[in-house]
Amino acid sequence: MNFEFFFNNLPELTITGLAFGAIYALIALGYTMVYGVLQLINFAHSEVFMYGTFATLWTVIALNAADANGVKLIAILIVALFASMALSALIALALERVAYRRLIERDAPRLIALISAIGASFVLAELMGLRDRIAGWFGLDDDLSEYVGKARINNSMAGTLEKPRFDVGGVSISSIDIIVIVAAVGMMVLLDQFVRRSRLGKGIRATAQDPETASLMGVNPTRTIQVTFLIGGLMAGVAAFLYMLKIDTTKYDVGFLLGVKAFTAAVLGGIGNLRGALLGGLVLGVAENWGQALFGGEWRDVIAFVLLVLILLVRPTGLLGESLGKARA
Amino acid sequence: MRRNKVVGLGAVVLTLGLSLTACGTTEDGDGGSDAACDLKLAFFGPETGPAAGLGKPIIQGMQLAVDQYNDDADCDVEMVKFDSQGSPDEAPSLATEVAGDESIVGVVGPAFSGEGAAAGPIFAEAGVPTITPSGTNPGLSTNGWDTFHRALGNDATQGPAAAKYIKDTLKAASVFVIDDASEYGAGLAGIVEKDLGGAVKGTDTIQAGQTDFSTTATKVNDAKPDAVFFGGYYAEATILIGQLRDNGYEGKFVVADGVKDPAYLDAKDAAEGTIITCPCIPDTDPAVAEFAADYEAEFSEAPGTYAAEAYDAANVFLDGIESGIDNREDLLAFVNDYDEKGITKQLKFDETGEPADVHVYAYTVKGGAIVPESEIK
Structure with missing residues (x-):
């Protein structure tokens, strides 16, 4: 164990851990909200995120961000953010419509919906990974080569953004990490307030508590479920954009590992609980970094998951408990 | 209770999903023809x-x-x-x-x-x-x-060649060794580490598929090596070098044949100057x-x-x-x-199947292309 390195670099390890943890947290929201309302794990949510990363990538290519700077670059990035949110939300809504709605309406067992989700996840991932061939069927692969080329892994965004670092009391911090943390936490606070205060948010909470009574009180369950998927998709889109700012590279199966981690974060914080997702994501991100610093990279996931098991042993419903329906939201 | 069961079930199904990767096989019609x-x-x-x-x-x-x-x-x-x-x-x-x-x-x-x-x-x-x-x-x-x-x-010849290049040509006094825990990457990194001996100032392992290498980058910055050796494939190398450079690492980056792919050049400026060893003959x-x-x-x-x-x-x-x-x-x-x-x-081939005649070459990334430099002898 390398304690000297760990303590010397604790601030930096913590900040980079928080930044990636914030991305986990934004993705975890999608899992947690759908679970809160439907008691269903939407395993295709990782693909919702993945499509968002490609939306950012395509926007950056289409608007030629590599040659832009200053205000223009910021404008392009804002467009990319909205493109990511839009595409992710669209995929999330399509998922709800195609993979879930009929199953839910007919009261199919949850296990069936779970299999449907896993199937949808593979289909979405491979559609992205094979898009060069799909474009080829229409003879478009040459015209669209910038967008469909490098179908499996795409690094085209690398080097587009400068990532200045600054020193605070001898600690070197990346500006991107700060942007990611601030943006993610900001979005979470907004969403928390939305679910607590707005009419739609009340509907979501009511449906989570008791769908039948909620619909007797005039809450449209189908609409509520749609809104839940929509919000999960929008947040995944933000996560995807921030992820691309930080990492630059995406691939057709990028959602897989991140999805597992985000799902873990949701369970860690208490699945069904919005604030739990935030806390779970941040704790997981920091735990991974600290674990790697102390024990080496091969232990990164071991530390994170041992932590998960330990916390669940003491608090079986996660750090903050399961409670989308409760007034605390 | 019900909720917990659903979560547990989800975890089981997720694990199943992990192990069931889509599998495309090729059918070849009739087997066993004698002609x-x-x-x-x-x-x-x-x-x-x-x-x-x-x-x-x-x-x-x-x-x-x-x-x-x-x-x-x-x-x-x-x-x-x-x-x-x-x-x-x-x-x-x-x-x-x-x-x-x-x-x-x-x-x-x-x-x-x-x-x-x-x-x-x-x-x-x-x-x-x-x-x-x-x-x-x-x-x-x-x-x-x-x-x-x-x-x-094999890597038993490529590894020592990479180590020799780091020692003799780059004259690096301190080296940080990273591997990707794969059969190939970990094996190669192990050989380089052993050959460089006391010059190795630190090591770390990443996972294939990982994209955030901030802790590894912090470790490299802490060790301040003259050179970093990475044993692994281009998919991770491309992201890794970007993050090392973003974090302010300015030393040499040495990798092996698993990175010798045009896709590595997508790392753009960050890839410049990377040394790639390879037992493959230059096309020139x-x-x-x-x-x-x-x-x-x-x-x-x-x-x-x-x-x-x-x-x-x-x-x-x-x-x-x-x-x-x-x-x-x-x-x-x-x-x-x-x-x-x-x-x-x-x-x-000798009795184990190894080639009797072996050459290892050094390539560098220069001006956005992988160019042959010399044979490492």
Whole structure:
């Protein structure tokens, strides 16, 4: 164990851990909200995120961000953010419509919906990974080569953004990490307030508590479920954009590992609980970094998951408990 | 309680999902024809998947050899492709499929070390001669598989060459070694680490598929090495070097053949100056000039990494078929006794299947291209 390195670099390890943890947290929201309302794990949510990363990538290519700077670059990035949110939300809504709605309406067992989700996840991932061939069927692969080329892994965004670092009391911090943390936490606070205060948010909470009574009180369950998927998709889109700012590279199966981690974060914080997702994501991100610093990279996931098991042993419903329906939201 | 059950169930199904990766297999119609005319050679390696970029030149190099043979032959040899996606999980079932088709007399591959380790016992059992044009883990030849052959130097020669380059040419006094925990990457990094001895100031391991290397970057910054060696593939290397440079690392970056792929250049400025070692012959070498010209005419691109080695490997089999061999057993004996000049080197295998003649070359990334620098002697 390398304690000297760990303590010397604790601030930096913590900040980079928080930044990636914030991305986990934004993705975890999608899992947690759908679970809160439907008691269903939407395993295709990782693909919702993945499509968002490609939306950012395509926007950056289409608007030629590599040659832009200053205000223009910021404008392009804002467009990319909205493109990511839009595409992710669209995929999330399509998922709800195609993979879930009929199953839910007919009261199919949850296990069936779970299999449907896993199937949808593979289909979405491979559609992205094979898009060069799909474009080829229409003879478009040459015209669209910038967008469909490098179908499996795409690094085209690398080097587009400068990532200045600054020193605070001898600690070197990346500006991107700060942007990611601030943006993610900001979005979470907004969403928390939305679910607590707005009419739609009340509907979501009511449906989570008791769908039948909620619909007797005039809450449209189908609409509520749609809104839940929509919000999960929008947040995944933000996560995807921030992820691309930080990492630059995406691939057709990028959602897989991140999805597992985000799902873990949701369970860690208490699945069904919005604030739990935030806390779970941040704790997981920091735990991974600290674990790697102390024990080496091969232990990164071991530390994170041992932590998960330990916390669940003491608090079986996660750090903050399961409670989308409760007034605390 | 109900909720907890659903979560538990979810976890189980998720785990299942992890292990059930989509599996595309190739059906080859009838097996076991006796006519020498129906012989097939198989390519075994990634045609799709995250490392597909490394598979393509191997496929094309082999294709060129087979096409050239077929131009003059009475009976065409068919080339069949078994797409493992480079994954050790897919390899055993595909290898069983190869073994079951008696008309497949030889295999060019498995392309990667991990899948080679997984598929090797099956090929050995079925007696299918294999020549890998790219799998460099030294352990592959130590399993007593009579069927295993390698058309290039292994990491036990590449590793010391990389270490020698770091010591003698870069004159690095302190080195940080990173590996990707794969059969190939960890093996190579281990050899480099051992060879550099006291110069190694720190090590770290990343996971294939990981994208956030901030802790590794912090470790590198803390150690302040003159050079970083990374044992692994280009998918991670591309992201890793970007994050190391963003974090302010300014020293040398040394990698091995798994990174020698045009996709690595997507790291743009961050990739500049990277040293890549490779037991693969540069396409500018006079020995492969004719091959390079033919290859470019056929595929309208310069031969990629291991295209020439795959061409050589396929030609060993094709020489055997030309001499009238029509079964695996005879072809295996033929390959074991082979001693001819290939385009990349003198092709002769010792009893473990290692090549008798080995060269390692250094390449650098300069002006957005991977250019050969020199042979490491």
